[in-house]
Every structure is written in C-alpha cells, then in structure tokens.
Amino acid sequence: MSERRVTMADVARKAGVSPTTASFALSGRTDMRISDTSRQKVLEAARELGYRPNVTARSLRTKSTQTIGFVSDQITTTPFAGDVIRGAMEAARERDNLLFITEAGGDRDAESSLVHALLDRQVDAVIYASMFTRYVTPPKELFGRRVVLLNCLAPGFDAPSVVPDELEAGRDAARALLAAGHTEGIWAIGGHQAVPATPEGIIAGNERMRGLEEVLRAGGARLDGVIECDWDTRDGYREVSALLAAGHRPRALVCLTDRVSMGAYQALGEAGLSVPGDVSVVSFDDQDIAAVLRPALTTLKLPHYQLGRLAVELILRTGPLEAVVHRVPMPLQERGSIGEPAEG
C-alpha cells in the first residue's frame, strides 16, 4: 500500500545502534541489558520517524498475529449480529486485537473454506458463533485449535461456550410476576418445545420454561396452562385470541419471545383488555419492538453485547481454554407491562 514504511532498521540506524538493540529497547524487555542512554536514543528515533512495528512480520517469529477470526452462520437479518460483533470488537480493541468477520450462511463447505482462510492468516483464535442458541458441530479444521463457541454448544468438542443464562431468565420472569403479586391465572405462550419453524426455541424455550416453573411452584403460584406455538407475531395473536375466546381470563402472560408478546398485545387489545391493567405481560429477548410497544414491554434481554465481549475476553486470557459453559445473565428490562393482578 504505497510509501515505504519506516522499519526497525531505520530506527536503529538513526539511533546509531544495531537492530538487535533497537528491538530490545522497543520491546522494553528487562532481561536483556540495554543502557538507559541507548534506550532513550532508540525511543527518540522511533518517535521522530513515526515508527510502527509491522505486526505481520513480527508474527512470523512470535506466532501471534493479535488477530481473531469470527465465523458465524448469519450476520445479517438478525438483530443479534450487530451487538455481538460490537461487543467482541470492543473487547478486542482494548487488547490491541482485530477481528476478521466472516459469515458462512449455513453452508458447511463455505464454513470450512472460511476457517481455512482464517488459519492461513494465522489467527490466534476463532470464535464460532450461532445466531440463536443451539447444538453445533464445528468444522474439523477447528479441532485442536483455540476456539470459543458463541451462543452455541458442542458436547465433545473441547472448547468453552458462551450462552445466555436462559434458565435464570426464566426464574427472573417468575420472580417479577410473584413480586407484583401474581399467583394464579398465569399462562405461558410459546411453550417449551420447539416446532420446526422455530429452531431458536429448542434450547431457549426449554430452559426459560424450566426456570419459570421452578420459581412459580416454589413461590406457591400456579401456571394455569402452557400453550405451544411458533415464535412469531401471528402465532401469539392467534393463540391468545383462542385462549380468550375459550372463556379463559388470564391475569398474566409469559410470552416466550417479544414477537409473541406483540401478537398477544393485539389480541388483548381487540378483546378490550388493557396491559397491564387487566393482564400483565412478561417477555424474553428485548428485540427492537419491545421498547416501542404501548405500554413498553417488560422483558428479559438477550445479552448480545456481553456475549461477544466475553467470548473475546476468554480468548485473550492467558493459558489454555477450559471446556466450560459460561452463562451470561439476561438482565430484566423493567418497563410498563407488569402490574398488580386485576381484581375479580
């Protein structure tokens, strides 16, 4: 990229010392004896020439490129991507690292090819990311490499995972309802089980429900029903409409995702029921719509930024990576959709 860069040799020449001395002076190693005067001369020369080390050349010897590869199935479409990448990027920058961002689009061959491209560039580690929490099988090229699994799990693959703490989020949803006084008339919309159209429910849905049921039961509250459905707005609308049409009068809805909540709002509105006056709603994910709904939705936020950040922080810790599952808290975004139980 044009204009010869200043090299260490240039600095050494200007300072009147050998490249070796310049190297030691610049790296600031104390185990090699460099006089203060030499060190000053080198530092001064480097400053004047605007010297910056060539990371590529250095890495040839040191084996460290201060570079991390990021491979995901999808970075576009989803609201997930931006914040995860920003979290990873900021953590990387704090330690003078840079990120190669790639996307395989779910294609195994593309994935292998991308991992090769990353390894050919000697990345120090690879983040293997999924856009929703699920089980994955990383490409064989990653075996034995320094890898962190982001938002996914791979039993048998020797690497740490970083995932949202869905179980605790389920508990927190229950606690939020209990704290507002809800003990009956509670329904869950979206259910434990994933149906094919909602693969993101496989892990998230199950754990949210487990946590929810555990704390409700311990708190002496009752879950009147669990409605299984896909995780889209129309599903929430349809199921809640049906629920009301069947004569049920819920006091609180636990919607397994914000899109379902949005559908629930529509159904409740049509039935003349207000949130949270007649029915409280607590949700999960904190997607964009959560804040713009009226009333704004109380929801347990997927900690995208923190997931990205922690993945990089693990990588940059010294020492080998342990195959542990790190669960990142999903903070409760308290907004206006939970109230006291309606009378009657």
Add this chain to the structure above:
Amino acid sequence: MSERRVTMADVARKAGVSPTTASFALSGRTDMRISDTSRQKVLEAARELGYRPNVTARSLRTKSTQTIGFVSDQITTTPFAGDVIRGAMEAARERDNLLFITEAGGDRDAESSLVHALLDRQVDAVIYASMFTRYVTPPKELFGRRVVLLNCLAPGFDAPSVVPDELEAGRDAARALLAAGHTEGIWAIGGHQAVPATPEGIIAGNERMRGLEEVLRAGGARLDGVIECDWDTRDGYREVSALLAAGHRPRALVCLTDRVSMGAYQALGEAGLSVPGDVSVVSFDDQDIAAVLRPALTTLKLPHYQLGRLAVELILRTGPLEAVVHRVPMPLQERGSIGEPAEG
C-alpha cells in the same frame, strides 16, 4: 495456535526437490521452467500433506495480504450495516480476500487508532464507510493509501466514492407517479433540507427532491407543496395530519423516508383515507417496516448490499483507483401503495 503447520519446506522434502522448485511448482508460474514430472511430484506431495501456504509469511515478501480493512462510524443500530458488510464480504471471498471489520463510533482518535491497527497488519486497502450519505474528512493516516469511500464523499481526497444514486431515485419516484396517472395533488413530505435531527437528509433529501421535481415538471405534473420536517414517524404523522386538517386533499404523497411514510399512513388512516384508493404513497429507503405496513409500501431501496460489493470490487480491480463517484441504482420496490388518482 497449536500443531506445527506443514510448510513448503516439508512439501519440497517429500517431493525430493528444492524449496525453490516447490515454490515455483505451487505458484504455477510459467516463466520459470519446471518439468512436468517435478511439478506433479510437488503437487502430489502438497496434496498428501494437506499443505496450505502461510499467507502472513508470503505477504512479507509480496506485500499483499489479501486482506481489506473496513472502518465505519457505526455498524450497530442501523439496518445499514448488515447488508453492506455482507456485500463487501461476499465480494471479498470471491477473490480470496478477508475483511477486518472495525467501528470507530464517530470518535476521531479511535478512528486513527483503528486505521493504524489496520496498517500495522499490512491491509491491501481500506474501505472508509459512513452509515448515511455525507461529506467526511478521512483521517490523515489514509492519505496516499488505497481507499474507497463507502456511502460518503470527500472532495479533495483522492479516492473513489460509492454512493446510492439518490438523484435518479427521485426521478424514478416521479416516474412511478406519472405512470399511474398522477399529475396534480402531489405533496412531498420530508423536504429538501436537513434539519439538525436528520443529518441523513443533507445529501439524500436534496438529491431526491431535485430528481423528483425535474421529472414531475418535465412530465407536466405539479408539486402542490413541499413540507419540511424531520425524518421520523411522529414527524410524518404530525405533518400529514396538519395538511389534512388545513383542508388539503392530496392525491399522492412522496415521503422522503419510510419512517415518514409510516407516520403518514397513521394520519391518513385516522382521517378515513385509504392507501392507495384515496391517496398514493411513494417512499425511499426500503427499511424493514416498508414490507410489513398495510398496504405494503412502494419504495426506492437503498442498495446496501450492492454498495458493499462494489466498494470491494473496485479495490480488487488492478491498477490505481480513480477518484470517481460511483452511483449505485436504487431499485424501485413495487408494492401496493401506488394506485390511480382518486376521482375528485
């Protein structure tokens, strides 16, 4: 990253030739005479050992890292980011290049620091991107470097720009209305001028209006009025409500962005006017909401993916980059919001 890689020396040894011969055989250069038998032996050995060249080491000599840096002000929040990056990434992959993605968050110091980090890693070129079209001053570290400006303009800075063709989009909006028979009762909402809260209007707003007015006039149509306002949903709602309250009865609205269109829909709905039966609406940007509004919005799409793709394609073309402004067409997304003029 663990496990010694296979080097070219390994391949040469296995093939029983010198590293030099192996290098020539593998690079497939025809100007160096290598016998077919030697070439075969080398290729065979490389295949068996699973040899892959070390791009980092190679770049030390060749000066090319097959790596491009991407610096933007913001990659999160905005719907812009995902598609731009995907376009850039896919174009890069087609030519065996990888992207360093960085975000400066509008901070000049961070920007300089990031550019340095990129240059230290010997990137072949840098894409300097803005999240909305505007004039920028790239950091001085980029002077004399191979740079493409994405979605921004920098007069005096010797680099090509890639921007949406807003002027032609304005013309196309006019053509779409003319084609449906509209010649009067046409109002523009969002105006030419940017107000402080809507910096993205500075360039986009002006050019869209210029194109619109030019073609409407040439087509014998009349623009009844231009309403200046910020580019948010509430602004569209307020201005269109006011317009109707003042007794005007528009036949077509040209909304300068989809968010304004959404507000206009609300105002029209409240006034009992239907789209497109009573009032046609044409818009710009094609944000997520455009497709989910009822009726779905006919809008001129910001070509994010194509912008990213073209930026990389320019960089990967051989030869010097010319400081030309490349305008990428904004395709008309024909949906349901334009109809024949209402009788009246």
Add this chain to the structure above:
DNA sequence: GCAACTTGCTAATCCGATTTAACAACGGAG
C-alpha cells in the same frame, strides 16, 4: 568440435521483525 542456447533446477537473498549466542570492555578478587 566448440561456442551459443535451452532446459531444469538450486543456492543464496530478501521481506521485517525476534531471539540466541557470542564478543568486547571493564572492574574486582586473589
């Protein structure tokens, strides 16, 4: 039969750093 070319291959350098091994110069101990 000998110079002039080809052909096929390799030794040696280079790219820009880091790191190992060794070498002067000096001071103190014996």
Add this chain to the structure above:
DNA sequence: CTCCGTTGTTAAATCGGATTAGCAAGTTGC
C-alpha cells in the same frame, strides 16, 4: 598481572515463503 564475572552490545540465525542469479547438462548451429 591473570582470572572471572558483569555489563552492554551486536552478529547471525530464524520464521515461511518469493525471487534473483547462477550452475550443470543437454541441444543446436556452423
């Protein structure tokens, strides 16, 4: 005065490839 240990510095090797220069062996031309 020699031996030895410090101290400060540098020559040389190394990392993994690309590239230049040159060297043998075989062909061709006359």
